[in-house]
Amino acid sequence: xxxxxxxxxxxxxxxxxxxxxxxxxxxxxxxxxxxxxxxxxxxxxxxxxxxxxxxxxxxxxxxxxxxxxxxxxxxxxxxxxxxxxxxxxxxxxxxxxxxxxxxxxxxxxxxxxxxxxxxxxxxxxxxxxxxxxxxxxxxxxxxxxxxxxxxxxxxxxxxxxxxxxxxxxxxxxxxxxxxxxxxxxxxxxxxxxxxxxxxxxxxxxxxxxxxxxxxxxxxxxxxxxxxxxxxxxxxxxxxxxxxxxxxxxxxxxxxxxxxxxxxxxxxxxxxxxxxxxxxxxxxxxxxxxxxxxxxxxxxxxxxxxxxxxxxxxxxxxxxxxxxxxxxxxxxxxxxxxxxxxxxxxxxxxxxxxxxxxxxxxxxxxxxxxxxxxxxxxxxxxxxxxxxxxxxxxxxxxxxxxxxxxxxxxxxxxxxxxxxxxxxxxxxxxxxxxxxxxxxxxxxxxxxxxxxxxxxxxxxxxxxxxxxxxxxxxxxxxxxxxxxxxxxxxxx
Numbered sequence: 011x012x013x014x015x016x017x018x019x020x021x022x023x024x025x026x027x028x029x030x031x032x033x034x035x036x037x038x039x040x041x042x043x044x045x046x047x048x049x050x051x052x053x054x055x056x057x058x059x060x061x062x063x064x065x066x067x068x069x070x071x072x073x074x075x076x077x078x079x080x081x082x083x084x085x086x087x088x089x090x091x092x093x094x095x096x097x098x099x100x101x102x103x104x105x106x107x108x109x110x111x112x113x114x115x116x117x118x119x120x121x122x123x124x125x126x127x128x129x130x131x132x133x134x135x136x137x138x139x140x141x142x143x144x145x146x147x148x149x150x151x152x153x154x155x156x157x158x159x160x161x162x163x164x165x166x167x168x169x170x171x172x173x174x175x176x177x178x179x180x181x182x183x184x185x186x187x188x189x190x191x192x193x194x195x196x197x198x199x200x201x202x203x204x205x206x207x208x209x210x211x212x213x214x215x216x217x218x219x220x221x222x223x224x225x226x227x228x229x230x231x232x233x234x235x236x237x238x239x240x241x242x243x244x245x246x247x248x249x250x251x252x253x254x255x256x257x258x259x260x261x262x263x264x265x266x267x268x269x270x271x272x273x274x275x276x277x278x279x280x281x282x283x284x285x286x287x288x289x290x291x292x293x294x295x296x297x298x299x300x301x302x303x304x305x306x307x308x309x310x311x312x313x314x315x316x317x318x319x320x321x322x323x324x325x326x327x328x329x330x331x332x333x334x335x336x337x338x339x340x341x342x343x344x345x346x347x348x349x350x351x352x353x354x355x356x357x358x359x360x361x362x363x364x365x366x367x368x369x370x371x372x373x374x375x376x377x378x379x380x381x382x383x384x385x386x387x388x389x390x391x392x393x394x395x396x397x398x399x400x401x402x403x404x405x406x407x408x409x410x411x412x413x414x415x416x417x418x419x420x421x422x423x424x425x426x427x428x429x430x431x432x433x434x435x436x437x438x439x440x441x442x443x444x445x446x447x448x449x450x451x452x453x454x455x456x457x458x459x460x461x462x463x464x465x466x467x468x469x470x471x472x473x474x475x476x477x478x479x480x481x482x483x484x485x486x487x488x489x490x491x492x493x494x495x496x497x498x499x500x501x
Contacts, residue, residue, distance in 0.1 A: 075154055
């Protein structure tokens with residue numbers, strides 16, 4: 011095991027700060043509605059992720075559960091691509107299709123996070139089996155939460171790894187709580203690492219029970235995983251337990267009623283970044299300036315710039331208003347602005363629908379019908395967010411089928427602004443964008459009737475406009491329904 015030098019330790023500190031800043035930005039964007047689905051933050055567990063991954067080589071493999079942001083960044087995934095994935099952008103590390111729980115990179119042998127509790131553990135065993143079968147020198151680091159040790163996937167995967175002497179390090183990130191249940195209330199074995207004994211033999215074969223380490227100390231974690239990885243390469247699986255603590259809720263929707271404020275604050279005081287900062291300043295004289303610089307770099311690398319650019323684009327499109335030193339708020343278009351949006355849509359979409367009717371193909375027609383079918387389902391389920399999104403997709407797809415990228419860009423912007431108008435000023439009990447009217451437009455296109463397609467599009471837009479009252483706001487706004495297309499389609 012190589013002893014890390016000063017430069018390596020400083021890089022570990024940089025990684026830990028980057029992870030913390032990344033998670034803080036994710037929390038901000040989630041609260042603004044720009045990140046959808048579930049969001050599980052790694053705040054407080056940075057030392058475990060950075061220390062464990064640092065013990066690996068480029069030929070080793072990493073797989074983890076849904077709290078995966080910190081592991082992905084520690085493994086070397088570009089934070090900009092990771093943030094793009096959070097926002098559902100095509101430039102994301104998983105093409106914008108995986109989101110928070112599924113960060114992966116084939117070249118880095120980072121096989122992702124997995125949303126199914128423990129579902130990745132048999133996959134880890136499979137990767138390790140491939141390594142052994144192909145006589146490779148790699149090892150698999152499989153991270154899991156404490157809650158996953160109580161389910162079948164855990165026991166099946168560990169048993170097979172012991173039977174076949176697979177090169178895998180099983181690392182339990184014991185952050186004290188499985189969702190809202192304390193470990194001691196959910197597990198018969200209080201020391202989870204002792205579960206290795208069920209898969210070990212008196213002659214020393216099978217599973218090795220590794221250490222139970224202080225997961226808030228990056229050096230301790232690094233040393234433990236380095237030794238475990240070396241053993242796994244030569245002899246077979248090792249189980250290690252890292253005692254850490256998540257400083258935020260299980261997910262963003264967690265009210266955290268199961269623990270006290272005092273308990274959380276006690277762990278904040280002994281948090282991994284502060285501890286490592288103190289260690290470095292005590293070990294190396296004059297290192298404070300370097301640490302301050304790395305903290306600033308952590309802020310910038312993530313791109314506070316990415317978020318800024320997203321908000322600037324939304325401001326340019328008059329979807330948000332950026333307030334100095336206060337962040338952003340939803341724009342509230344005036345009556346005249348709303349009227350002008352609909353006038354622009356009448357002018358542009360009449361030409362678009364004419365072009366589509368003139369040169370349509372069956373594939374394009376079926377694409378439009380599929381959108382309307384999903385839109386009908388959303389309407390029946392009273393799912394406003396999904397309905398608004400699909401309505402926007404219908405008009406955006408029409409623009410794409412017209413084959414004019416300039417007009418398509420105009421339509422995309424106008425659709426986003428219309429979604430904002432509907433969200434703010436929709437008359438209660440109405441459905442501004444009718445599925446039947448969309449179907450009528452498709453039928454006219456399918457019959458190549460340009461005049462009828464224009465007539466039905468005009469009628470449709472007039473109907474949409476009639477269902478909003480620009481003089482009175484309906485109140486709250488769902489950012490995701492408004493901006494999902496703005497954040498995704500043009501990424």
